[in-house]
Amino acid sequence: MVSRYEAIKKWRFDKMTTVLTNHTELNRLHDEVMERTVQEAIQKVEGEWGEAPAPFAFFLMGSAGRFEQSIWSDQDHGIIYDGDTKYQAYFLALGEEIRDGLVAVGYEECDGKVMSSNPLWCQSYLDWKGQISSWLEEASWQSLRHFSTFFDSRVLIGKQEYLYELKQWAFSIIRENRELYQRFVDNVDFVQKGVGVFGQLLPELRGERSGSIHLKKTVFFSYVNALRILALKEEIVNPSTISRFEEIPEHMYASIKKYEQEFRELLTYRLRSRKNAKNYKEVHHIPLNTLTKEEKQELKHFMKKGYKLFSETKNIIEKECSTWL
Known part of the structure; x- marks a missing residue:
């Protein structure tokens, strides 16, 4: 007998061929696949544990949270529930079933365990408030990385207001500790360079x-990190890089908004160049020997624009921080 997860997986890959060249439609498909999988997991856990003991929100993070997935993606998700900490066992069981279900339909586990099966990413609303406060107060490289992961999030199923209110809580803390803006910049200031001083592409030299x-490392991070920092500064809740481009004020960021078209074209470039990738690891790597001269020039263009975007964003934050001292 074919399991429900296997049926969802088959449906996913049958539909995938129709959306391979359309970024928006592809991400809508991912959303639908994940929503069907999570609903199946909820039903399975309810059959074993009973109904959920409290209202909750299941939310996506990472590229899924930003609506920026390619044809392959891993898992980044969490749960917020409104109730006593004693309910965590139930929601961790749900998180584990969701994790296993998503694996079954073709989404690899997150290497960093950023999944609702991990107690760090499956907490009560009040514990989430404490967790966010702790991350921002500690302001270490690791804690700010965790917070940035959390911030690139949206609810897929459940109570939308939980995540919205937690982001507002974070904004209130950052508003009172404006030196955090510079810490966010420092946290992502290193980007793996893909273009050398003589304009040559710099491929990986070791390994498979x-x-x-x-x-992701040499191109996407520059755009994603820059717009996340500006979204934090302007208190923009929406997680997608495109929505952040759209929502930053024109009168303040006219020079930044000019990079939006490059990012849109980059999303299309990735789909076009990696449409034949066979797994999650392959989708992030482009063998240089498969690119034409024109495609290499296009890749360099995206890299250089991304580095310039981040540099301009960094200068904006540093200039404003200097006026607060």
Whole structure:
């Protein structure tokens, strides 16, 4: 007998061929696949544990949270429930079933365990408030990385207001500790360079991906990190990089908004260049020997624009921070 997860997986890959070249439609498909999977997991856990003991929100983070997934993606998700900490066992069981269900339909586990099966990412509303406060007060490299992961989030199923209110809580803390803006910049200031001083592409030199460019590390991070920092500063709740471009004020960030078209084109470039990737690891790596001269020039263009965008964002934050001292 075919399991429900296997049926969802088959449906996913049958539909995938129709959306391979359309970023928006592809991400809508991912949402639908994940929502069907999570609903199946909820039903399974309810059959074993009974109904959920409290209202909750299941939310996505990472590229899924930003509505920026490619044809392959791993898992980044969490749970917020409104109730006593004693309910955590139930929601961790749900998180584990969701994790296993998503694996079954084709989403790899997150290497960093950023999943609702991990107690760090499955907490009560009040514990989440404490967790966010702790991350921002500690302001270490690791704690700010965790917070940034959390901030790139949206609710897929459940109470939308829980996540919205937690982000407002975070904004209130940052508003009173404006030096955090500079800490956020410092936290993501290092980006793996993909273009050398002479304009040459710099592929990885070792390992099984030798000769390839890591798209996420050398290209995407510059755009994503820059707009996340500005979203924090302008208290923009929406997590997608495009929505952040759209919502930052024109009169303050006219020079930044000019990079939006590059980012949109980058999303299309990734789909076009990685449409034949066979797994999650492959989707982030482009072997240079598969690119035409024109495609290499296009890749360099995206990299250089991304580095310039981040540099401009960094200068904006540093200039404003200097006026607060």
